Amino acid sequence: xxxxxxxxxxxxxxxxxxxxxxxxxxxxxxxxxxxxxxxxxxxxxxxxxxxxxxxxxxxxxxxxxxxxxxxxxxxxxxxxxxxxxxxxxxxxxxxxxxxxxxxxxxxxxxxxxxxxxxxxxxxxxxxxxxxxxxxxxxxxxxxxxxxxxxxxxxxxxxxxxxxxxxxxxxxxxxxxxxxxxxxxxxxxxxxxxxxxxxxxxxxxxxxxxxxxxxxxxxxxxxxxxxxxxxxxxxxxxxxxxxxxxxxxxxxxxxxxxxxxxxxxxxxxxxxxxxxxxxxxxxxxxxxxxxxxxxxxxxxxxxxxxxxxxxxxxxxxxxxxxxxxxxxxxxxxxxxxxxx
Amino acid sequence: xxxxxxxxxxxxxxxxxxxxxxxxxxxxxxxxxxxxxxxxxxxxxxxxxxxxxxxxxxxxxxxxxxxxxxxxxxxxxxxxxxxxxxxxxxxxxxxxxxxxxxxxxxxxxxxxxxxxxxxxxxxxxxxxxxxxxxxxxxxxxxxxxxxxxxxxxxxxxxxxxxxxxxxxxxxxxxxxxxxxxxxxxxxxxxxxxxxxxxxxxxxxxxxxxxxxxxxxxxxxxxxxxxxxxxxxxxxxxxxxxxxxxxxxxxxxxxxxxxxxxxxxxxxxxxxxxxxxxxxxxxxxxxxxxxxxxxxxxxxxxxxxxxxxxxxxxxxxxxxxxxxxxxxxxxxxxxxxxxx
Numbered sequence: 229x230x231x232x233x234x235x236x237x238x239x240x241x242x243x244x245x246x247x248x249x250x251x252x253x254x255x256x257x258x259x260x261x262x263x264x265x266x267x268x269x270x271x272x273x274x275x276x277x278x279x280x281x282x283x284x285x286x287x288x289x290x291x292x293x294x295x296x297x298x299x300x301x302x303x304x305x306x307x308x309x310x311x312x313x314x315x316x317x318x319x320x321x322x323x324x325x326x327x328x329x330x331x332x333x334x335x336x337x338x339x340x341x342x343x344x345x346x347x348x349x350x351x352x353x354x355x356x357x358x359x360x361x362x363x364x365x366x367x368x369x370x371x372x373x374x375x376x377x378x379x380x381x382x383x384x385x386x387x388x389x390x391x392x393x394x395x396x397x398x399x400x401x402x403x404x405x406x407x408x409x410x411x412x413x414x415x416x417x418x419x420x421x422x423x424x425x426x427x428x429x430x431x432x433x434x435x436x437x438x439x440x441x442x443x444x445x446x447x448x449x450x451x452x453x454x455x456x457x458x459x460x461x462x463x464x465x466x467x468x469x470x471x472x473x474x475x476x477x478x479x480x481x482x483x484x485x486x487x488x489x490x491x492x493x494x495x496x497x498x499x500x501x502x503x504x505x506x507x508x509x510x511x512x513x514x515x516x517x518x519x520x521x522x523x524x525x526x527x528x529x530x531x532x533x534x535x536x537x538x539x540x541x542x543x544x545x546x547x548x549x550x551x552x553x554x555x556x557x558x559x560x561x562x563x564x565x566x567x
Numbered sequence: 568x569x570x571x572x573x574x575x576x577x578x579x580x581x582x583x584x585x586x587x588x589x590x591x592x593x594x595x596x597x598x599x600x601x602x603x604x605x606x607x608x609x610x611x612x613x614x615x616x617x618x619x620x621x622x623x624x625x626x627x628x629x630x631x632x633x634x635x636x637x638x639x640x641x642x643x644x645x646x647x648x649x650x651x652x653x654x655x656x657x658x659x660x661x662x663x664x665x666x667x668x669x670x671x672x673x674x675x676x677x678x679x680x681x682x683x684x685x686x687x688x689x690x691x692x693x694x695x696x697x698x699x700x701x702x703x704x705x706x707x708x709x710x711x712x713x714x715x716x717x718x719x720x721x722x723x724x725x726x727x728x729x730x731x732x733x734x735x736x737x738x739x740x741x742x743x744x745x746x747x748x749x750x751x752x753x754x755x756x757x758x759x760x761x762x763x764x765x766x767x768x769x770x771x772x773x774x775x776x777x778x779x780x781x782x783x784x785x786x787x788x789x790x791x792x793x794x795x796x797x798x799x800x801x802x803x804x805x806x807x808x809x810x811x812x813x814x815x816x817x818x819x820x821x822x823x824x825x826x827x828x829x830x831x832x833x834x835x836x837x838x839x840x841x842x843x844x845x846x847x848x849x850x851x852x853x854x855x856x857x858x859x860x861x862x863x864x865x866x867x868x869x870x871x872x873x874x875x876x877x878x879x880x881x882x883x884x885x886x887x888x889x890x891x892x893x894x895x896x897x898x899x900x901x902x903x904x905x906x
Contacts, residue, residue, distance in 0.1 A: 270726055270729075271726075272726050272729050272730045272733065273733075274729055274732075274733055275726065275729055322695075323695075326691050326692070326695060329668075329687065329688070329691055330687075330688040330691055330692060348668065348669075348687070349668070349669040349732055350729060350732060352665050352668055352669055352691055353665070353669060353725050353728045353729045353732065354725070354729065355695075356661075356662075356665060356694075356698070356721070356724075356725040356728075357722055357725035357726060357729070359695070359698060359721075360718055360719075360721035360722035360724075360725055361722050363702055363714070363718035363721070364715070364718045364719060364722060366718075367711055367714045367715045367718055370711065372706055372709065372711065375702070375706045375714065376703070376706045379699055379702035379703045379706055380699075380703060382695070382698075382699035382702070383696055383699035383700050383703060385695075385699075386692050386693070386695040386696035386699055387609055387610075387611050387614065387696060389692045389695075390609075390611050390613050390614055390689060390692045390693065390696065391611045393613075393688055393689060393692065394611065394612075394613055
């Protein structure tokens with residue numbers, strides 16, 4: 229579910245913030261790519277095959293980019309950020325593999341999900357492999373504090389996923405519970421991805437906290453936009469199945485907001501399609517309609533914008549440079565990508 | 568699939584080596600139990616519920632016992648071994664949860680497997696949670712080298728499981744491939760469980776290598792016996808489904824050995840039940856019969872005994888003490904438990 233950035237934009241076209249950041253971090257990212265390829269290697273052929281399928285599937289590596297750019301913004305002169313960035317991407321990839329098993333997904337970034345191609349068993353096991361390899365990368369990076377930050381994030385992600393699973397079908401999930409779920413399942417890794425750069429650069433607690441906030445807030449914005457787009461958003465080409473959350477009976481913010489102001493009829497509808505999981509033809513379209521009627525897409529986007537602004541502001545304690553500018557712009561882009 | 572030790576043997580009965588080791592390490596183990604309980608805690612109720620179900624299911628914690636006893640044998644005076652022992656058990660538990668999903672198991676230690684009770688999704692996610700928590704425990708233990716050893720083991724386990732998956736149904740799997748599979752999926756964690764004690768006790772490379780060998784060899788013996796018992800062995804009460812490997816078309820050593828000397832008829836039989844997975848009533852009994860005819864159970868047990876002896880001998884470079892004695896006896900017990 230990474231930001232969809234076309235790398236091959238025609239000359240003359242304006243580039244977006246994610247592309248500009250990717251260009252800026254080009255050299256670092258090539259090293260991270262090499263590390264990723266190297267560390268997903270195994271004498272067991274199915275492992276690199278499956279891992280490759282997923283890593284190649286077009287994610288734009290927004291999380292490792294955040295690690296790389298943060299380290300550069302701080303003027304960090306070592307190279308531990310390369311290993312940590314690769315580790316972050318491995319955790320993310322492992323999570324995707326397991327999510328697809330958990331959600332019984334059909335598509336991932338517009339391609340058949342790995343569990344559809346190879347089955348659940350290899351997806352579970354290759355996820356475990358990448359997870360283990362991510363920790364080996366962190367060990368190589370040599371910072372116990374960075375290890376603490378990322379292993380804690382991994383534990384919080386799993387908690388968030390279980391919480392989301394338990395909440396599926398519950399139309400009384402509050403906006404606060406929803407926020408707790410996305411903070412855990414998505415924002416925690418973004419937060420750690422940014423924070424670890426402050427850790428290896430040996431920065432003050434305040435600076436590390438600012439990086440954590442930047443990552444967390446951009447992560448929240450990212451997930452809110454994602455959840456909005458799952459209801460069609462502004463018809464963006466997502467490379468994912470629109471309506472996935474609906475079919476999985478997940479109460480995301482658009483639904484939670486629509487539920488807050490639901491008429492009796494509408495509540496009955498949500499009760500049937502979400503709580504009883506009794507979904508019929510045309511129900512998704514009706515859900516979209518109700519959500520739009522209540523302005524829940526706009527409100528979700530607005531919430532995302534607030535988080536993006538908070539993310540940008542969190543960087544204010546750092547001196548200006550191109551990296552800080554690019555990270556700030558990335559926060560806005562996460563929201564603006566819908567247009 | 569831990570060693571089945573009855574804690575409540577009637578007085579007067581002889582105790583076995585696993586029980587003696589458990590008594591010896593009683594105080595340390597209570598601390599590890601407390602850590603395990605604490606670290607599986609989560610505000611998301613399903614997590615401790617499911618983790619508890621598995622941890623309580625009667626495993627005798629043979630792996631963490633090895634970590635604890637090795638540290639004591641070395642006279643290590645810190646307390647990092649407690650966290651590492653808990654981490655080892657978490658990795659093991661996470662692996663069991665994911666294995667049950669991968670194998671579509673029905674029973675685990677005589678109880679319904681977690682995936683049967685709660686479904687695959689929570690089993691995958693709680694496995695991930697425990698895995699992440701194991702790394703947090705290792706971070707708390709404070710040794711990057713121990714982290715390296717255990718994260719490498721975790722990666723090797725996943726590789727072994729994928730290799731086993733890919734080999735399922737292949738009647739041409741050699742004895743060497745089988746050995747590579749069990750060394751990865753089982754022995755690697757035993758090896759790391761022993762080795763980390765040498766690492767935190769700051770021992771020489773030779774001593775750390777001896778501990779690694781001890782763990783690896785006892786792990787190989789353990790798995791060989793397990794694979795033998797899956798074909799009925801000497802009718803031991805295993806708390807698992809006899810015939811699981813057969814039903815999953817796994818070519819374990821008893822089958823590989825029977826295949827080496829198979830008549831044309833027998834080869835045809837294995838071809839049908841393992842390669843084509845066409846299993847009918849009475850096939851498991853026929854498999855047992857063929858295996859016994861070729862002396863493959865005895866040969867498997869004999870192979871296990873060789874590994875157990877190597878394990879005991881690996882300890883010879885350490886000075887004698889009760890812990891060394893108990894670890895040596897444990898190696899023999901792993902084999903003798905079948906009688």
